Amino acid sequence: MNYQLYKLFFLIKNYNFEKGLSDFNNFQNLSYNEKIKYQEKKINQLLLNAFTKTKFYLNYKDRSFEDLPIVTKSDMKRSENFFSTNEKVYRLASTSGSTGTPLIFPRSIQAFFNSQVSYFCFLRNFGVNRFDRNIYVGGLRQKDFKSVLKSKFYSLILAQKKYSAFDFSKDENIIYFLEKLNKTRSNISYISGFSQTLYHIAKRMNSLKIKIEKNLKLVHPNAEAISFSQKKIISKAFNVEKTPMVYGSTECHIASECSRNIMHINMSNCFVETINNELVLTVFDTFAHPFIRYKIGDYGKLQ
Secondary structure, rough: OHHHHHHHHHHOOOOOHHHHHHHHHHHHHOOOOHHHHHHHHHHHHHHHHHHHHHHHHHHHOOOHHHHHOEHHHHHHHHHHHHHOOOEEEEEEEEOOOOOOOOOOOEEHHHHHHHHHHHHHHHHHHOOOOOOOEEEEOOOOOOOOOHHHHHOOOHHHHEEEEEEEHHHOOOOOHHHHHHHHHHOOOOOOEEEEEEEHHHHHHHHHHHHHHOOOOOOOEEEEEEEOOHHHHHHHHHHHOOOOOOOOEEEOOOOOEEEEEEOOEEEEEEOOOEEEEEOOOOEEEOOOOOOOOOEEEEEEEEEOOOH
């Protein structure tokens, strides 16, 4: 039922979820060189849009991709109207603010759905259905009535119960959360959330000797860095074998971990560069607000 509602939600937004899945699967079967050509095509589409529809990139229309300036969140905040176009948007979105002041930007419909499809497939690779009952522990910023209503509707479709990561600093809140989890009659399939919050909960669970009575399939950390030793503690506390990391942002689902604990860039969604070990991101299909050679504020190395 939830899957049908989800597909209907996509269709209302003029997006065929089944086709999106098919396109994603076809991309995974391409050779590495074919994937590179796909990325080049996507970059050229994005550049054509940016050169003709944004005030900022109009000044750089004679430059190649490699010669375009690196832009930061601060650049975009200072010159917001110079980056946006009149393309149809899914909604106004906000970056997390974990690397500075949040940026509010118009989120392109296609870019949003790209991330949704890739996350669906990530879960599927670990034998988990996106629409299984699940728990999310993260930053809940909705304040106005409309935003809260949208969030609750979206959680209903995804069979998801949300908790604020900021509520788990006290043992009493952790105990209450775990007791509620164990008492619920529904089968909880997976838990996702902020890496360090899940790690903190797991440490306290081990110290307090609290056992999980649910047969979870997966616990996957996201939003923050996490070490292999921390993941082992999460695995022990929640009694799961699989704790794959997802690396993403509001802008894009960037990368995810496979069963061999290797992080793979989502090449169908974005192109990633490193400059002085800083990650620079180009997000495909961001026609409403192009993210081209965007310094996201994180550090890493490509292999």
